Amino acid sequence: MTVDDTPESRALRYAAVAEREAGNIADVPADTPLRPIARVAVIGAGTMGGGIAMSFVNAGIPVALVETNGAALERGLATIRRNYDVSVKKGKLTEADRDARLARLAPTLSYDAIADADLIIEAVFEEMSVKEQVFGRIDAQAKRDAILASNTSTLNLDRIAGFTQRPADVVGMHFFSPANVMKLLEVVRGRATSKDVLATVMHVAKTIGKTAVVSRVCDGFIGNRMIEQYFRQSLFMLEEGALPQEIDSAIERFGFAMGPFRMSDLAGNDISWAIRKRRYREAPSLHYPRVADRLCEAGRFGQKTGAGWYDYRAGEREPIVSDFVTAMIVDHCASIGSTRRAFGHDEIVDRLVYALVNEGAKLLAEGIAAKASDIDVVYLNGYGFPAWRGGPMFYADTVGLAEVERTIRRFASQANGDAWEIAPLLAQRARSGLPLLD
Incomplete structure (x- = not known):
């Protein structure tokens, strides 16, 4: 086998092609007229x-940064200046x-500043009532043919x-934090989003150096809908006997940049807590591990509070294994009557990665993602x-879907197995010997 024919080389070549293909939208012609975006x-x-x-x-495009609170505006400007000073x-x-x-x-501090903007992006608190107020104001003051975008990550x-009189002009632009660094942009195509709006936003993504992937509307879109099942499995494993550092270590050895608990501490544990509380209201029968709620109830929101799944020294980001968290998990398991057991590296990796694969197959069947390769682009970027490893869908095809299906069915027969509802598309492709990738 030559170097160019190794599995790693094939995965990297595939990823490069998949990224280019993500910009091709089947029903949006390449010559679709674009709206000018100057401000x-x-x-x-x-x-x-x-x-x-x-x-x-x-990227050289002037921006009006709108806030309604003077102190919040000053804090935001100070952060931007500090980021640029660090770069200098x-x-x-x-x-x-x-x-x-x-x-x-x-x-x-005035919404009047949006009157001449060609693209207006809302990046406010992730609460529908807040979005309603903001989009009402945007709709009233934005010029005709302006594109109205929401940075919502789940709604x-x-x-x-x-909430507007012009739904054809509304699109999702879900940036990833830190938005000035992360390459991925999920472009969310609403039921009414016009083709020229979609084509324009995909072009804008290239202009600002982002890799854009189109998602249809669902709770969490492509990336966050899948990551919720990944994190849910990590919490179930805590309740069954694993510890955060064991889970993070296993998936990082597999190749992830960061394990689920380190990632949650970085993003803020209160963010996923808010989503879970919405889940409890909307789907009270959903089986969800409550161990993370106990962490948040203790005020351990992650790096920003100096304590989360790990402890942190002031001014440092290096995670330190927390005796408090270990005791909290063990106490929680006792309170729910869970007998703890040891976990091996392979089981941890398979449960996390196959949770992504299984949910990705559901997204593909529902048409939320147009192509399996689009899902991989989201996860790689x-x-x-x-x-x-090429992304979760490529990886599943490499392992073999029959093996993936067998492993998922085994997980479904164990503790917390009701969290595994195998994707019909995955089962069908496994039986027929077909891959997830076309």
């Missing part, structure tokens, strides 16, 4: 809004480059579009899946 407005100056604004000013100190930017980028940023884009 952008970003609503919300928090971590996400500031990062989105930086992505555009870095590292030699990645000259002072002149930094000043030119800051000059393209127009901070404001129903069709409902958001319904936004979730730290090892590039040399």
